[in-house]
């Protein structure tokens with residue numbers, strides 16, 4: 001009778017995950033080899049993800065000492081060693097699993113990474129972020145625009161649609177920034193204050209002042225934000241501004257004067273480059289350097305928080 005026949009015997013192999021890949025495993029499987037049983041002849045990628053490790057985090061797989069692709073089929077009895085993006089020893093480039101590095105790194109961030117998005121934009125990196133992106137939308141944007149998906153959601157990174165993605169181990173936004181810069185080797189590409197922290201648009205220099213490093217220099221006035229905007233614009237002292245780029249207010253009519261709330265006490269800017277939608281001609285007498293976002297019209301100038309921003313970034317090895 002069929003019910004008395006022995007079940008199809010399972011195959012087993014030995015797995016060992018190295019370095020930070022252990023963080024994705026059950027505690028008893030970290031920093032050691034363990035036996036893993038499976039049915040049939042699954043791909044090594046299938047087994048790695050079933051054990052909890054997103055394929056985006058894996059850079060090299062050795063089966064019995066030989067590098068293999070994700071599609072390699074396991075039949076049983078193999079020793080599988082899995083290495084993360086940052087193994088300490090030198091690897092031959094030809095053995096790596098990653099697709100060709102993206103020439104111009106661009107990012108799309110999940111909804112929990114708003115402060116990291118601001119930091120990346122401040123450093124000049126093309127970064128899409130909205131606080132209402134759905135998972136499918138993130139995947140679609142990542143694929144269609146060849147953007148690296150950054151997230152702390154391992155389930156999202158296990159989706160087959162992800163070709164360029166990265167898990168962020170840190171929870172602190174500046175530590176996350178350091179992780180991204182290291183993983184994609186971006187330090188040499190940092191171009192501070194070339195991109196709008198608010199909407200990701202390119203920022204053009206309108207006025208280049210030779211003596212722009214006076215930290216106390218302020219523009220004459222700053223526009224009074226609308227109540228909704230004010231609510232969105234306080235991520236904390238010294239932190240870069242975070243605003244929902246999907247709801248950027250329209251540019252003011254250049255013919256109307258700026259609204260002035262308290263001319264005697266200009267509001268301190270929220271980050272190193274203060275921002276405002278004051279029309280450039282109003283700021284003409286200010287004398288410092290001014291930049292303007294091509295997309296949303298935001299005006300930026302070096303503000304008193306620039307020193308603090310520099311200090312905070314210096315703590316994670318970023319100099320601007």
Ligand SMILES: [Zn+2]
Nearest residue numbers: 196199293296
């Ligand atoms: Zn902008």
